[in-house]
Amino acid sequence: MKKQNRPTWWVLDLIVVAGIGLLFWQHRWPLSPGLRQVVQVLLVLAIYGLMGLWVFANSEALEQQEQPTRGDEQSLSPLAPPQTATQAHYRATVLTGDEREEVE
Numbered sequence: 001m002k003k004q005n006r007p008t009w010w011v012l013d014l015i016v017v018a019g020i021g022l023l024f025w026q027h028r029w030p031l032s033p034g035l036r037q038v039v040q041v042l043l044v045l046a047i048y049g050l051m052g053l054w055v056f057a058n059s060e061a062l063e064q065q066e067q068p069t070r071g072d073e074q075s076l077s078p079l080a081p082p083q084t085a086t087q088a089h090y091r092a093t094v095l096t097g098d099e100r101e102e103v104e
Helices: 009-028 033-057 059-064 085-093 097-103
Strands: none
Touching: 009 033, 033 059
């Protein structure tokens, strides 16, 4: 069996899209209101169960992914604006070790 080094995100995407599709599609089924609610609960439980199985199957690959650290400049959100030269200089020269942890 081939060793995974990355999570198979497409499978999780498929589970979510198929689950949402089934939840919308079940409204077209001719079911009584009580049975419809049971079907909805079972679909939600199945979706969460499949997502849990995906996490279990990909846990090793997820653990191997690089985790950002608090002081790491790369861990900033991609939507966050870049640091100005003044901010970068301040962080690099003024703040040291313990002081950085207090600020963050």
